[in-house]
Amino acid sequence: MATIGILTSGGDCPGLNAVIRGAVLKGTEVHGQEFVGFLDGWRGLVEGDAVPLDRSRVRGLAQQGGTILGTSRFGPYQGPLGGAQNIQATLDRLGVDAVVAIGGEGTAAASKRLYEDGIKIVGVPKTIDNDLSNTDYTFGFDTAVEIATVAIDRLRTTGNSHKRCMVLEVMGRHAGWIALHSGTAGGAHAILIPEHPESLEQICRWVLSVRNRGRAPMVVVAEGFKFPDMDEAYSTKGLDGFDRPRLGGIGEVLAPLIEERTGIETRATVLGHIQRGGVPTAFDRVLATRLGMAVTDLVADEEWGHMVALHGTEIARVGFDESLADPKFVPESRYQEMRVLFG
Ligand SMILES: Nc1ncnc2c1ncn2[C@@H]1O[C@H](COP(=O)(O)OP(=O)(O)OP(=O)(O)O)[C@@H](O)[C@H]1O
Ligand SMILES: O=P(O)(O)OC[C@H]1O[C@](O)(CO)[C@@H](O)[C@@H]1O
């Protein structure tokens, strides 16, 4: 009977707990597997900090946001106890046969390295940004889009009352999926994404045309959006624990520029981590539960070095290599499809 250690790594995401629940329920019922949870991402694995996970521990978890295991950006090769040899010794000491790592592209890169160094490891992809290759949707994305859409709906009523231009900044470091989907759902008059620079002149033309027909302009901008003359996304908050620029603030830059150029009073709202918190949507609960269940089959089949993924409506298996291809950007055709409605 295999014992599996589960961990959640990188930024959190609605649906992580549903994955854990799906894995524990199917793994124990169908495969006779046992489970422990490593705390705070790779740190728990490296330090052997594990808690038992059984049926009673995962009760009611499908609807709970965040991760009961905690998460961090600690690396598996970090510190005196890090590295594949030490980790294997820790797994042996704890009686854990295989590792399930739930995370984004960084977690998959770390998992691939551990797999190549001999660790029995499989993965589950997560990110609200929906920018991982080789999976059609990641859980957490639908929840983030729903939250951003509600924000747009609310901003539109106050914007209409005051005849103001409202700017909403959403997450999306490399890819503008959250902006594109929420902006489409909320009927935004301009959607600005990292993949497609737009000039201030063009944005103001859209804003003025909306105003000229008596409407209050609504602009949705992804945190990673760049004007044509910017090399890097806007960042003034230093680096995160993994030396990546902390993004956020482009909306606050854009709003006064629009106001200055158009004369229309403009307000910016940064949605921030509200997009990542709280209960997952039904879609994300279903997807996360199915991925959690399917990853126990990967372990039973000893398909180390693979992760589960959504292909169409089916749960597929892909190698860590495939999942680490280029991020899944918004294709130009998808952007142009919506761009005809701007203004
Ligand atoms: N190539 C790598 N080799 C070893 N460890 C890595 C590698 N890439 C990332 N890691 C480790 O894995 C952790 C998780 O990666 P990261 O912080 O990028 O989160 P993620 O899983 O991509 O999720 P998010 O979507 O929040 O970025 C990193 O903080 C780092 O410690
Ligand atoms: O929570 P943190 O570490 O500030 O990370 C924020 C980043 O995480 C994401 O939500 C998901 O990768 C990005 O959109 C955002 O830039």
Ligand SMILES: [Mg+2]
């Ligand atoms: Mg990452």
